[in-house]
Amino acid sequence: MQLESMYQDIILDHYKHPHGRGLREPFDGESFQVNPTCGDEVTLRVHVDDDTITDVSYDGQGCSISQASVSVLNELVVGNTVEQAMTTMNAFVELMQGRGTVEPDEDVLDDGIAFAGVAKYPARVKCALLGWMALKAALASAGAAEAAQGVEVQ
Amino acid sequence: MSLDVATLRADFAILTRTVRDEKPLVYLDSGATSQRPRQVLDAERKFLETANAAVHRGAHQLAEEATDAYEDARAKIAAFVGVDSGSISGSAGGGEIVFTKNATEGINLVAYAMSNAATAGPEMKRFTLSEGDEVVITEMEHHANLVPWQQLCQRTGATLRWFGVTDDGRLDLSNIDELITERTKVVAFTHQSNVLGTINPVRQLVAKAREVSALTVLDACQSVPHGPVDFHELGVDFAVFSGHKMLGPSGIGVLYGRRELLEAMPPFLTGGSMIELVKMEGSTFASPPQRFEAGVPMTSQAVGLGAAVDYLNSIGMDNIAKHEHELTRAAVAGLSAIDGVRIVGPGIDEDGDVHDRGGAVSFVVDGVHPHDVSQVLDSLGIAVRVGHHCAWPLHRRLGIPATVRASFYLYNQPSDVDALVAGVREAQRFFGVTDEEPANGQA
Numbered sequence: 001m002q003l004e005s006m007y008q009d010i011i012l013d014h015y016k017h018p019h020g021r022g023l024r025e026p027f028d029g030e031s032f033q034v035n036p037t038c039g040d041e042v043t044l045r046v047h048v049d050d051d052t053i054t055d056v057s058y059d060g061q062g063c064s065i066s067q068a069s070v071s072v073l074n075e076l077v078v079g080n081t082v083e084q085a086m087t088t089m090n091a092f093v094e095l096m097q098g099r100g101t102v103e104p105d106e107d108v109l110d111d112g113i114a115f116a117g118v119a120k121y122p123a124r125v126k127c128a129l130l131g132w133m134a135l136k137a138a139l140a141s142a143g144a145a146e147a148a149q150g151v152e153v154q
Numbered sequence: 155m156s157l158d159v160a161t162l163r164a165d166f167a168i169l170t171r172t173v174r175d176e177k178p179l180v181y182l183d184s185g186a187t188s189q190r191p192r193q194v195l196d197a198e199r200k201f202l203e204t205a206n207a208a209v210h211r212g213a214h215q216l217a218e219e220a221t222d223a224y225e226d227a228r229a230k231i232a233a234f235v236g237v238d239s240g241s242i243s244g245s246a247g248g249g250e251i252v253f254t255k256n257a258t259e260g261i262n263l264v265a266y267a268m269s270n271a272a273t274a275g276p277e278m279k280r281f282t283l284s285e286g287d288e289v290v291i292t293e294m295e296h297h298a299n300l301v302p303w304q305q306l307c308q309r310t311g312a313t314l315r316w317f318g319v320t321d322d323g324r325l326d327l328s329n330i331d332e333l334i335t336e337r338t339k340v341v342a343f344t345h346q347s348n349v350l351g352t353i354n355p356v357r358q359l360v361a362k363a364r365e366v367s368a369l370t371v372l373d374a375c376q377s378v379p380h381g382p383v384d385f386h387e388l389g390v391d392f393a394v395f396s397g398h399k400m401l402g403p404s405g406i407g408v409l410y411g412r413r414e415l416l417e418a419m420p421p422f423l424t425g426g427s428m429i430e431l432v433k434m435e436g437s438t439f440a441s442p443p444q445r446f447e448a449g450v451p452m453t454s455q456a457v458g459l460g461a462a463v464d465y466l467n468s469i470g471m472d473n474i475a476k477h478e479h480e481l482t483r484a485a486v487a488g489l490s491a492i493d494g495v496r497i498v499g500p501g502i503d504e505d506g507d508v509h510d511r512g513g514a515v516s517f518v519v520d521g522v523h524p525h526d527v528s529q530v531l532d533s534l535g536i537a538v539r540v541g542h543h544c545a546w547p548l549h550r551r552l553g554i555p556a557t558v559r560a561s562f563y564l565y566n567q568p569s570d571v572d573a574l575v576a577g578v579r580e581a582q583r584f585f586g587v588t589d590e591e592p593a594n595g596q597a
C-alpha cells in the first residue's frame with residue numbers, strides 16, 4: 001500500500017495547521033459527535049447569519065484524518081449559504097462512501113479531494129465523516145434543519 | 155521443552171498470506187481474535203461430514219454420535235480449566251461447563267439469571283439483588299464485564315462500585331476493605347486486562363469476597379488461552395471465556411459455574427432443550443448444564459473448540475506461557491526504548507523482566523495518533539488493534555483517548571516483535587516526530 005495515497009500532503013498540512021480550530025461565540029447550533037469504535041470526538045459550532053454560515057468553530061481529539069477533515073470543512077463552508085454547504089457535504093459524503101470509485105469534483109470540494117485515497121479504507125471513512133456529521137447536527141440544532149434534511153451521513 | 159514456532163506456524167495457513175502489496179502478514183491481534191490451526195478446521199469439517207445432527211434430541215445414530223461429540227468436547231474443555239466433567243451418562247458431559255455464544259453471553263447469562271431470581275421463590279435469595287446491595291467491578295474491565303453489571307444494578311436498584319487503577323496499570327486494592335463489605339453481592343473482575351496486560355490477584359479478591367459471602371465472576375478471556383488456568387484452584391464461583399481467542403471457532407464461548415451454584419440458579423434463556431417437564435400451566439427445568447443451553451446449540455463449534463484444546467494441550471500451556479512471556483518482555487523493552495513511546499500498562503521492572511503481565515502490549519506514541527500509527531503498521535503488513543479496546547473507562551482514567559495494542563500468541567516469533575518496533579519508528583518518521591515538533595501542531 002502507498003501510505004502517501006491516504007496521507008496526502010494536504011491532509012497532513014491541515015492536521016498540523018488546522019483552520020479555524022477552537023470553540024467560539026457567538027453560535028446558533030452546536031453538536032458533539034463521537035466515534036464509538038475508536039473514541040475520536042469533535043465538538044462543532046455553527047454561526048448562521050441570514051442563511052449564511054459565518055463561522056464554524058470546533059474542538060476535538062482524534063487521528064489526522066478526522067482532525068484534518070474538520071479543518072477542510074471549516075475552509076469549505078464558512079462564508080457559504082446553508083444550501084451551498086449541503087451541496088458540498090453531499091459531494092464529500094458521496095466521495096467517502098464510494099470505496100474509491102467516485103471521481104471528486106475539485107470545484108466543489110477543493111482541498112476535500114485529498115480524501116479520495118481515504119475512501120478506499122472503510123475503517124477510516126468514519127474518521128473523515130465525523131466533522132460532517134457534527135456540521136449536519138449543528139445546523140439542525142441551529143434551526144437550519146429543513147436544509148439539513150435529505151443528507152444521509154453514515 | 156520449548157516451543158517450536160516454525161513447525162507450528164505451518165498449521166496456520168493464514169499466516170503465509172501477504173497483505174497490502176505483498177507484505178508478509180505479521181499478525182499481532184490475537185487479543186481480539188486468534189487464528190485457527192488446520193486441526194481445528196479439520197475437526198469441524200469431519201464432524202459436519204460424518205456426524206452432524208441436532209444434539210440432545212432424536213434417537214437415530216447420527217443424533218447419538220453428534221451428542222457424543224458435543225459432550226466429549228465439553229469434557230475436554232472442563233478438564234482443560236480444571237473443573238468437573240461430572241459425567242453421569244454419556245449424554246451429560248460436564249456439569250460445570252455451559253456452552254454460550256461467547257464470553258459476553260456468559261456474563262449476561264449470570265446477570266440475567268440474577269434478575270430472574272428476583273421473581274422466583276425465596277430459595278433463590280442468594281442470587282437476588284435489591285436496593286442496598288452492591289456489585290463490585292474494576293475500572294479496567296472490558297465493556298463485556300461492565301455494562302451487564304451496570305444494567306443489572308439499574309434493573310434491581312443495587313449499586314455499582316469499582317476498584318480504581320494505579321498509574322502503572324495495576325488494580326488499586328488499597329481500599330479493598332471499604333469496597334468489599336457485607337453489602338457486596340457480586341465481585342466481577344478480569345483475570346488479565348485486555349489492554350494493560352495486567353494479571354490480577356485472583357486469590358486475594360476471592361478470599362475477600364468469600365469473607366462476605368459475595369459471588370465471584372472471573373473474566374478469563376485473556377488468561378485461559380495463554381497459560382494454565384484452574385478454576386477450582388482459583389476458587390472463583392463463575393468464569394467465562396471465548397473460543398475464538400484460543401484457536402477455536404467463533405460463535406462458542408464457555409461459562410463455568412460451581413456445580414452447586416449452577417444447580418440452584420434460575421435460567422436466563424428458556425425454550426427447548428432446557429426443560430424437564432412442560433405443561434400448559436407451567437414448566438420445570440432440566441439440570442445444569444442443559445438448563446442454561448436453550449435451543450439447538452452450536453455443535454461443530456463445540457467440536458472445534460474441543461480440537462483447539464487438544465491442540466493447545468499438545469503444545470503445552472506452560473510452554474505457551476513461557477514463549478509469550480519472552481515475546482512480551484522483548485516487545486515491552488523494544489518499545490520503551492524508543493523516544494516518545496510510552497507503554498500503557500506494567501513495564502520492565504528493575505530486574506529487566508516483566509512481571510504479572512501477559513501479552514497484551516498497549517502503547518501510545520507522542521505526536522502520532524494511534525489510528526495513524528496503526529495505519530503505518532498496516533501498510534507494512536502488521537495487524538494491530540487500535541482504539542479503546544472496549545475499555546473506555548480505563549482509557550478515560552489514564553487520560554488517553556486511545557492506544558495501539560499488539561498482542562501475542564503461540565504462533566508469534568521474535569521477528570514479529572522486531573517488525574513491530576521498526577514499524578513504530580517508521581510511523582514516527584512518516585509523521586515527522588522523531589525529535590522535532592509534534593505533528594498535530596496543538597499545544
Ligand SMILES: Cc1ncc(COP(=O)(O)O)c(C=O)c1O
Pocket residue numbers: 185186256257258259296298299344346347348373375376396407544
Ligand atoms: C477481557 C475481555 N473480556 C471480554 C471479552 C469479550 O469477548 P467476546 O466478544 O468474545 O464475548 C473480550 C474480548 O474482546 C476480552 O478481551
